[in-house]
Amino acid sequence: MQYIYKQSSQHYVKIGTGPKTILLLHGFLESSRMWQFFMNHFYPSYQTLAPDLLGHGSSEGIGYVYHMEDMAAAVNSLLEVEKIPKVSIIGHSMGGYVALAFAEMFPDKVAQVILLNSTPQADSSERKLNRDRAIELVKKNKDAFIRMSIANLLAEKNRERYFDELESLKEEALPMTAQQVVASLEGMKIRKNRVQFWKEISVPKMIIAGREDPIIPLDEIQKIADQTTTPLRVMDGGHLSYIEDRENLIKVLSKELI
Ligand code: MLT
Numbered sequence: 001m002q003y004i005y006k007q008s009s010q011h012y013v014k015i016g017t018g019p020k021t022i023l024l025l026h027g028f029l030e031s032s033r034m035w036q037f038f039m040n041h042f043y044p045s046y047q048t049l050a051p052d053l054l055g056h057g058s059s060e061g062i063g064y065v066y067h068m069e070d071m072a073a074a075v076n077s078l079l080e081v082e083k084i085p086k087v088s089i090i091g092h093s094m095g096g097y098v099a100l101a102f103a104e105m106f107p108d109k110v111a112q113v114i115l116l117n118s119t120p121q122a123d124s125s126e127r128k129l130n131r132d133r134a135i136e137l138v139k140k141n142k143d144a145f146i147r148m149s150i151a152n153l154l155a156e157k158n159r160e161r162y163f164d165e166l167e168s169l170k171e172e173a174l175p176m177t178a179q180q181v182v183a184s185l186e187g188m189k190i191r192k193n194r195v196q197f198w199k200e201i202s203v204p205k206m207i208i209a210g211r212e213d214p215i216i217p218l219d220e221i222q223k224i225a226d227q228t229t230t231p232l233r234v235m236d237g238g239h240l241s242y243i244e245d246r247e248n249l250i251k252v253l254s255k256e257l258i
Helices: 032-042 068-082 094-105 125-151 163-173 178-189 195-200 218-227 246-256
Strands: 002-005 008-015 021-025 047-051 087-092 110-116 205-210 232-235
Touching: 002 068, 008 032, 008 068, 021 032, 021 068, 021 094, 032 047, 032 246, 047 068, 068 094, 068 178, 087 094, 094 110, 094 178, 094 195, 110 246, 125 163, 125 178, 195 218, 205 218, 205 246, 218 232, 232 246
Parallel strands: 021 047, 021 087, 087 110, 110 205, 205 232
Antiparallel strands: 002 008, 008 047
16 A cells, blocks of 8 residues: 655555554565564454555655654654554564654654564664665675675574575565665664663563574663663564564564553
């Protein structure tokens, strides 16, 4: 389905009906397709809504930097179009950064926030430097960057086992333009630190982490969870818990979603 945000065409998927809506926000280089399995699982009890964020999947991008707040504002337009007053949000990685921006900008529209393989922390200075290196690589060889980044998301032990899943993620991300990839990297690089906001958020919250996540290391996210009194659930595998520990993830979400 399509809606228009600032004169750009935005794509989303909606499954199910019902008084409660789960808003599913994908990560960098991903799209609403990552949630297909969850949407099919949860739709008898919930309405599920999964947008393609700016410049991802079938959604157009706007400008040279996709700020997390721009992505959140686009998501808000979607809720307005769909006349949905309140949502429980699950945000995967970059989608978690967008969920945090959304919760800060539109607090009355949020019933619950679950960060999946994500963090309220801003990029460290080392990570910012890595983003700059990544941006240079994208400008030189975008396809090589996409292939390498996606392969590095899984725990090492899982790379062969989920070879097909990785290939289809790569196929899906390769049509992104270098400008779209760079705009997301720039947006993530300058995102706000929302640790204090997360600590004080008044709705139910949770962090779900991957034991061997190469992007959001477990020891770091454990500290943030302690510091912000956030319940933490640890999944097997790396950054893609929705692939690497799917059954367990569904079990946790079935219990925790309000
Ligand atoms: C993602 O999976 O969305 C990104 O790897 C997150 C990040 O780079 O910070």
